[in-house]
Amino acid sequence: MVKVDEPDDDTACLMLRGLKSRYADHHGVHITDDAVRAAVTLSRRYLTGRQLPDKAVDLLDTASARLRMSLDTVPQPLTRMKAQLTALAMEKQALLEDIALGNSARGDRLAAIEQEEIRLILALDTLETQYGQELQLTEALLACRRDISRRGGN
Incomplete structure (x- = not known):
């Protein structure tokens, strides 16, 4: 088994910035750099069962999907x-x-x-x-x- 340490916030942000355009294109939304940083910070604080960058990627994906749904759904x-x-x-x-x-x-x-x-x-x-x-x-x-x-x- 290979053990990989959890990256620090700056490294996790860098990793998410590399994925940001793919998620933005997939969901058809604009993802700001503030959203990337918030995903890292908030996932570190509130999602304790997993490690960065995985939990931040999931948070960014979920937020993007919810935004897209809110744009496509009748109130x-x-x-x-x-x-x-x-x-x-x-x-x-x-x-x-x-x-x-x-x-x-x-x-x-x-x-x-x-x-x-x-x-x-x-x-x-x-x-x-x-x-x-x-x-x-x-x-x-x-x-x-x-x-x-x-x-x-x-």
């Missing part, structure tokens, strides 16, 4: 509102079927559902507009970073 409030609208539409359809069969005792609930649908549609429209604007800004920022990287200004 939870939007998803929740769409689910509420779907549930209301299903309930409304069931009530309309009951009313068509002569059970009009729940007509007040139908009016409440329609009001709630209007409220949710307006709120959803506002959130979708905001999310669309934020997404455009994020895409513009990422395009600028790619352009700067292509020009050699890493």
Whole structure:
């Protein structure tokens, strides 16, 4: 068995800098040098079961993957509102079927559902507009970073 000592923080940072571009390309995110140093420092402090640079590489990989997922995932409030609208539409359809069969005792609930649908549609429209604007800004920022990287200004 060959025993290899754990590198110091500066050496681990140097090793991660060599891998940084591969992880950035793989996940489609920009990884700053501050992120590399933080990965080394924080992994040394909080991940005690393993050694550098392995634990810092895993931390950087996980952080990059989570960032990519947050960029690609629709925000939870939007998803929740769409689910509420779907549930209301299903309930409304069931009530309309009951009313068509002569059970009009729940007509007040139908009016409440329609009001709630209007409220949710307006709120959803506002959130979708905001999310669309934020997404455009994020895409513009990422395009600028790619352009700067292509020009050699890493």
